[in-house]
Amino acid sequence: xxxxxxxxxxxxxxxxxxxxxxxxxxxxxxxxxxxxxxxxxxxxxxxxxxxxxxxxxxxxxxxxxxxxxxxxxxxxxxxxxxxxxxxxxxxxxxxxxxxxxxxxxxxxxxxxxxxxxxxxxxxxxxxxxxxxxxxxxxxxxxxxxxxxxxxxxxxxxxxxxxxxxxxxxxxxxxxxxxxxxxxxxxxxxxxxxxxxxxxxxxxxxxxxxxxxxxxxxxxxxxxxxxxxxxxxxxxxxxxxxxxxxxxxxxxxxxxxxxxxxxxxxxxxxxxxxxxxxxxxxxxxxxxxxxxxxxxxxxxxxxxxxxxxxxxxxxxxxxxxxxxxxxxxxxxxxxxxxxxxxxxxxxxxxxxxxxxxxxxxxxxxxxxxxxxxxxxxxxxxxxxxxxxxxxxxxxxxxxxxxxxxxxxxxxxxxxxxxxxxxxxxxxxxxxxxxxxxxxxxxxxxxxxxxxxxxxxxxxxxxxxxxxxxxxxxxxxxxxxxxxxx
DNA sequence: TTTTGAGTTGTTCGA
DNA sequence: GTCGAACAACTCAAA
Numbered sequence: 154x155x156x157x158x159x160x161x162x163x164x165x166x167x168x169x170x171x172x173x174x175x176x177x178x179x180x181x182x183x184x185x186x187x188x189x190x191x192x193x194x195x196x197x198x199x200x201x202x203x204x205x206x207x208x209x210x211x212x213x214x215x216x217x218x219x220x221x222x223x224x225x226x227x228x229x230x231x232x233x234x235x236x237x238x239x240x241x242x243x244x245x246x247x248x249x250x251x252x253x254x255x256x257x258x259x260x261x262x263x264x265x266x267x268x269x270x271x272x273x274x275x276x277x278x279x280x281x282x283x284x285x286x287x288x289x290x291x292x293x294x295x296x297x298x299x300x301x302x303x304x305x306x307x308x309x310x311x312x313x314x315x316x317x318x319x320x321x322x323x324x325x326x327x328x329x330x331x332x333x334x335x336x337x338x339x340x341x342x343x344x345x346x347x348x349x350x351x352x353x354x355x356x357x358x359x360x361x362x363x364x365x366x367x368x369x370x371x372x373x374x375x376x377x378x379x380x381x382x383x384x385x386x387x388x389x390x391x392x393x394x395x396x397x398x399x400x401x402x403x404x405x406x407x408x409x410x411x412x413x414x415x416x417x418x419x420x421x422x423x424x425x426x427x428x429x430x431x432x433x434x435x436x437x438x439x440x441x442x443x444x445x446x447x448x449x450x451x452x453x454x455x456x457x458x459x460x461x462x463x464x465x466x467x468x469x470x471x472x473x474x475x476x477x478x479x480x481x482x483x484x485x486x487x488x489x490x491x492x493x494x495x496x497x498x499x500x501x502x503x504x505x506x507x508x509x510x511x512x513x514x515x516x517x518x519x520x521x522x523x524x525x526x527x528x529x530x531x532x533x534x535x536x537x538x539x540x541x542x543x544x545x546x547x548x549x550x551x552x553x554x555x556x557x558x559x560x561x562x563x564x565x566x567x568x569x570x571x572x573x574x575x576x577x578x579x580x581x582x583x584x585x586x587x588x589x590x591x592x593x594x595x596x597x598x599x600x601x602x603x604x605x606x607x608x609x610x611x612x613x614x615x616x617x618x619x620x621x622x623x624x625x626x627x628x629x630x631x632x633x634x635x636x637x
Numbered sequence: 638t639t640t641t642g643a644g645t646t647g648t649t650c651g652a
Numbered sequence: 653g654t655c656g657a658a659c660a661a662c663t664c665a666a667a
Contacts, residue, residue: 296665304664306644390646431645502646541645552659553647560648620648631662 155336156251157183161244163236163254164190164229165262167285167407168214169368170221170330174285175253177328180335187247187341188222188229190215191236192352195265201525206357206494210366210528212349213359214408217367219346225330227338231346237265241272247342250278255285255407258444259532286407287437288324288415289315291444294437301445302438303454303547309434316419325416362493364402364528371408374399379417383425392486392497393570398429399495401529404436411436439537442547449536451517453545460630461545463515472613473508474522476575479605479612481587482562483507485575492575494528499565505542506556511619513626516543544627551627555620562588578608 160183162176168190170176179186197208219229232239244252252273257266270280284290294311295301302308316324349356359366365373378398381388388396403409411433418430443449453459472478476487486500496504501523508519520539524530540546544554566572569587573580579587581601586593591605591612598604605611 297667298665300665302665304644307665309645435645499646506647548644548664549662550644550647550660553644555648556646557648631660 155182155184155334157249159183159185159187159247159249159339160251160253160336161187161189161240161247161249163240163252164188164215164218165254165257166405167255168211168218169371169408169410170218170225171368172327172410172413173255174283174328175255175281177330177332178281178283179251179253180338181332182336183249183251184336185339186227186336187249187339188227189240189243189341190218190229190231191239192231192233192347193236194233195235195237197352203353204355204357206359206362206364206528207530208352208354209349209357209359210364210402211406212346212352212354213366213370214368214406216346217369221368222338223340225338226340228340228344229346230341230343233347233352237268237272240269241276241278244273244278245276251281252278253281253283256282256290257286258290258440260443260447260450263447286411287440288312288411288433289437289441291441294441301441303442305435305438305547308438308441309431312434312437321419322416325412325419327410327412327416358493366406366408368408371400371403374403375409375414381425382418382421382429383423385425386428387425389428390499390565391571392489392500393566393568393574397498401531402495405529405531435537436534439533442537443533449540449546450532453543454540454547455545455549457630458543458545458549461515461626462629463509463626464513466512466514469512469613470508470514470518470522472610473504473512473514473519477610478507478512478614479591479610480507480558480562481569481572481576481579481590481609482566483558484610485572488575490523490526494526496527497571499561501538502542503556503558503561505539506554507558509539509543510551510555510623511558511614511616513619513622516540516545551624551631555623557616557620559589559616576609579603 160179162179167173215229215231222228240252266282273280289312294308294315378400388394400409404411415430415433418426446454476484478484483504486496486504490496505519508514509516516539520535523535537546542554544551569584572587579590582590582603590603590609603609
């Protein structure tokens, strides 16, 4: 029996029509179900450029979602404006009794949703926001003392235990497309998807990069990854190799369901699948942290680290952003980011360590740059990753978190295949010198046509000295605390 | 309440 | 080149 005559499903970062909590609940509770997506100007206006792969990805995914909903008798109403105002207005116009939208954990989204809920409430319309984008959220995995975990390993243990206790797939079962005795999708009163240009954006190189948006792109990438999940543990640290899943962008925009991914990894078992499942647990962990500790968006997870005296060094930041630090692995990684909007996870750690620990620049500056560039940018994961690298987050251990950019290069790109791909000007260098080109004897530099300081930058800092400065920087804060 | 064990992904040093 | 220990000692989470 349906409780409502009509309901509205508001799609945000969940651009699929299967295994979808809000869509399922709406169909369960309402006789007629409308669907809407808003190109939210409150978000779009903040983007640094009008050429943005994320917007193109969303645009393509929305087109596909609309087609899928049409095939089921419904369709997607696509709006362009302030979601905060558009959703309550639309809900009234359509005469629905409830709006369903999957729960979001970002501080700004929580404020927006609270305002929407309040406006809807004034009109007697319910706002329902079920859990969808994580396996376990907020208060589902807590310590014995009832507090949120702040250390990953015990969190993961509790997370896995909770899943296992429920028989493995209880929490991972997909929501059916059509609940028994439920309502039906109905077409929107106005059809049509605005073109990218109408939204004020220009096309990107998304297609050239082979990034396919939408549920079809997600399905293809997911199927491909399943064939190599068992090798994930062995290969994931080598950026020149196809070792990681490349599913982050699909998880970011919900073109895949986290339950489906986790269920598959859980069922498969084995080293590769277990390691990958751990990464999905990290994802839940960071969402949970952001939800419970929203101050991390701007400040350090551990407040004492807000006292760290980072350097204000615009030229250093620019060199890092543009990939001309003189450290090939760092520069190749930044080139990958700038050209494709993607960066391998190992390299995200390397460049984050380099910015904060070698250049002494605040993690917030790096986080902001990533936010503008990454196709898969997600506040929770990006912030968590940066704070981990900067040693200001959970498990802060500065003396463990200073990566040696040359050692990392030798270890994880031993033949320099990744470096040569993104820094063709270094292609002629022998492997031996590729990771630290400044060690190449000057005569050989001329012979190979790679003169340091001319054809490729000299190292912007000396790692050993930078390391000492960083340890002193942390000592000033931690040592100061000890004396109190 | 007190105690105990452990902490994603490392680096450096010296033998 | 390889290997084990030291790094510094705090905080968290469970027993």
